[in-house]
Amino acid sequence: NSFVIKDLEFHLTIAKATHNPFMYGLMKIIGEMLYKETQRIIGRSRYTKENTIENTRNLVQAIKQRDAEKAKELMGEHIRDVKVSLE
Known part of the structure; x- marks a missing residue:
């Protein structure tokens, strides 16, 4: 895939x-x-490709803006979302 x-x-x-x-x-x-x-x-999984693409775009934007706190927050949300979707 x-x-x-x-x-x-x-x-x-x-x-x-x-x-x-x-x-x-x-x-x-x-x-x-x-x-x-x-x-x-x-x-x-309930966590779709669309979720992944949206989260990736948001993370890239935070990295481009050198916003470490936002990037950290987004990664935390991503990990929680994936975990929940697999339950």
């Missing part, structure tokens, strides 16, 4: 941009697990 691959690439890009090798390595491991899980559950 190309959408899932692009989403994983985005997460890896963000992790790499931290210039923290631990964070990048961790995201690679988590990303691979999430990719497999996302492939398994795609279509069953």
Whole structure:
């Protein structure tokens, strides 16, 4: 699924941009697990591609504006939304 691959690439890009090798390595491991899980559950989740695209755009905007607090807030919301959608 190309959408899932692009989403994983985005997460890896963000992790790499931290210039923290631990964070990048961790995201690679988590990303691979999430990719497999996302492939398994795609279509069953209430968290849609549209949600992902909207959240990604908002996060990119916060990063471009160098608004770390907003980016942190958006990532927290993203993690909570995904968690709830998988329950």
